[in-house]
Amino acid sequence: MPYVQVFPEGEVFRNGTGGRLRKSPLILIGYVLISLGTYSFLAPIYLFSLFLNWNRSAGEPKPAEEQNIEP
Numbered sequence: 643m644p645y646v647q648v649f650p651e652g653e654v655f656r657n658g659t660g661g662r663l664r665k666s667p668l669i670l671i672g673y674v675l676i677s678l679g680t681y682s683f684l685a686p687i688y689l690f691s692l693f694l695n696w697n698r699s700a701g702e703p704k705p706a707e708e709q710n711i712e713p
Contacts, residue, residue: 651680659691670696 657663658673673692677685 651676655688659688659695661695663696665696 654673654676658677663669674689677688677692681688
């Protein structure tokens, strides 16, 4: 079911660039391999975003929209 497979892959890619990651070498290797294997022509752009997210501080406060704070 190739059509349905695109959605879980997109969720994985989105979590790699925008979500909080557990910093593990195995997780990093997995993200690199899946990006090279799936969409190799866009891999450099994705890997750049992944490494920016990877280097983000773990203690960085979450944006207000993710904290469910009402104005």
